[in-house]
């Protein structure tokens with residue numbers, strides 16, 4: 001590589017960093033003040049792109065940039081004031097769920113409005129050509145982009161340090177309750193911060209147009225990039241986000257230049273994992289102040305009452321009889337529901353009682369599924385052996401990743417789990433020889449004695465129920481009590497000799513192992529696996545199931561998994577906009593039943609008494 | 611000015627305040643006394659809307675405020691200085707004051723940063739200092755000054771003398787008396803009886819979330835048995 005091409009790659013990286021910084025800065029601002037992790041931030045970026053394409057036909061590219069950004073800002077203000085405002089007192093995971101519902105709705109809106117094809121953006125008038133840098137052509141527009149990043153950083157810095165609005169924002173970022181007690185108008189503040197964050201997202205999207213087309217897939221991809229930048233830079237630190245965006249964009253640019261373009265899918269997550277392990281609060285972040293005020297005092301998780309147990313046993317018996325009545329489609333759906341119920345219960349095991357919110361639980365589901373597929377297809381192991389061994393692979397993965405993850409907490413932990421899941425995903429996506437790459441593996445069928453749908457259903461029923469019962473049993477053993485003690489009061493738990501980290505590590509591993517069972521069962525029931533089975537979306541599906549069911553309830557994840565699987569199936573057949581429909585159902589549930597489906601019983605009981 | 615009826619509040623399932631009445635007249639300085647954990651801080655937080663009252667009513671200048679968000683209560687002219695001070699550590703002294711600034715209010719003293727620097731001369735000498743690098747006493751003064759920037763009609767002051775050196779406690783008492791002279795109505799909690807005696811007109815004694823005694827500060831002064839019963843550690 002010559003010095004010139006190194007310089008050009010460096011400039012290329014700088015250009016890529018600008019848009020990334022804008023998006024991450026918006027995410028960071030919103031999180032700082034409202035404490036909402038805005039999953040829909042990538043969707044706002046996507047809208048910015050599409051709107052800029054549409055608007056540039058009317059007003060031309062340069063005017064389309066601010067117009068698209070302002071339109072997205074307006075939408076952000078609307079989202080905050082209509083939806084999120086109702087959720088500020090809700091548990092943070094519920095807020096996350098609501099923003100994820102927005103992802104689904106916005107994605108389908110864009111699909112409806114602009115269709116499934118990528119939209120090619122216009123060239124920037126006046127900057128469509130190239131300039132010559134040391135004898136090499138370099139796109140003029142990219143030079144403009146390079147200037148945008150520092151310009152926006154400077155503008156934000158002035159806004160935050162030189163205006164009253166900025167002072168109030170910095171105060172609220174540090175202690176919003178105190179700011180409120182001093183009379184800072186929180187409604188106005190939250191709405192305006194959200195609008196500014198959305199503006200930056202929209203602008204970040206629109207600015208990318210001459211470099212890449214507007215596409216529907218951008219939403220989750222961009223938001224995970226932005227999360228990485230924010231976490232690497234340190235939550236709430238704009239200079240940190242700037243440095244992190246530079247670092248990541250540069251490393252990516254050089255990966256491509258050196259011919260390791262496959263690495264770009266994971267390299268940012270590797271950087272994040274590295275940074276979080278070495279500097280848990282990010283490059284320029286500070287350790288968060290210990291949570292103030294009452295951690296929502298959660299009622300202890302009750303063991304199922306005899307009545308609930310009797311109900312569950314009846315349900316089990318009824319399920320066991322289903323194959324006698326039908327072996328058609330219902331049975332396939334029920335098999336899926338059972339598999340995902342186990343997946344959701346294993347996620348609930350760590351995110352509820354252990355308090356470790358994992359955004360990457362699909363990694364272990366996927367490891368189980370791929371483990372089973374690889375053993376069966378590549379090594380030719382019998383199905384029984386594959387099914388028994390694959391979960392160990394998932395458990396091993398969880399043991400390895402978990403060691404890093406339990407060193408962190410809260411949002412940092414969530415991001416690290418996401419990073420590991422992304423790494424696992426990109427290995428599956430790219431290792432063609434073993435995992436089949438993007439096509440995945442096909443032809444993973446159960447042993448002959450389980451070949452009928454009914455027999456396999458019984459196997460799944462037996463294994464899933466046994467596994468779920470085991471997990472529940474563990475929650476009400478001394479292990480489970482110690483786990484909850486460590487979640488609720490780390491200091492006191494430590495004082496009575498509970499080694500919180502070791503416990504959480506063990507819980508993480510166990511949860512991974514059980515997710516692996518679900519994954520292996522899933523592989524054999526479908527006959528195939530694709531990298532989708534461990535993508536971010538699958539991890540989020542799991543969270544949605546747990547939260548729909550109610551994270552503070554024991555049986556909730558069962559109902560959440562069943563409802564979600566059924567909804568996805570019923571809507572996906574014959575309705576193009578099923579994602580939006582699921583999004584609306586989630587929003588309705590979040591607003592009406594903040595405790596999840598599992599709280600419905602208690603709610604009805606209380607109303608009955610009243 | 612401030613009227614509390616049957617106030618009950620707590621954290622989650624743990625109830626802390628068990629329904630009591632309390633009233634403050636304009637210009638009055640009342641000390642809320644009681645042992646550790648009696649619920650003094652919780653009372654102030656409940657009045658400010660930081661801990662939503664579970665039952666009872668709070669009226670401030672004739673307006674019902676127990677359902678309002680803290681910032682709305684603050685904008686009606688009730689100010690709050692928390693026990694932990696809660697200075698914005700990343701912000702300078704001037705910026706901390708700026709956060710507390712609210713529009714001029716009819717019938718209340720109009721505070722400016724300049725006037726507050728006269729009341730707390732120490733602060734005037736460190737306008738650009740970051741809140742995080744100030745001493746405990748300086749933070750306490752800043753916290754009070756910051757609340758005054760809202761031109762309040764009444765002030766809730768949680769343990770103003772806690773953790774301060776005797777000289778600073780003296781200065782603090784002087785400042786509180788000065789505020790009283792300006793006509794501010796103050797409800798403060800104290801563990802330090804000497805401090806309370808110096809500044810308060812009236813004493814209210816809380817025990818396990820209930821009001822056990824109310825009366826003139828001088829009456830408490832003259833009654834060692836009462837002090838023994840509710841206040842001795």
Ligand SMILES: Nc1ncnc2c1ncn2[C@@H]1O[C@H](COP(=O)(O)OP(=O)(O)OP(=O)(O)O)[C@@H](O)[C@H]1O
Nearest residue numbers: 293294621624626645646647648649650651652653
């Ligand atoms: N954030 C909280 N979450 C749960 N319980 C709390 C919280 N803050 C206080 N408590 C409990 O409420 C009760 C009253 O506390 P409060 O702080 O009001 O007492 P206090 O009279 O101010 O005591 P001190 O003199 O120590 O400041 C105590 O039993 C305390 O443990």
Ligand SMILES: [Mg+2]
Nearest residue numbers: 650651652693
């Ligand atoms: Mg107190």
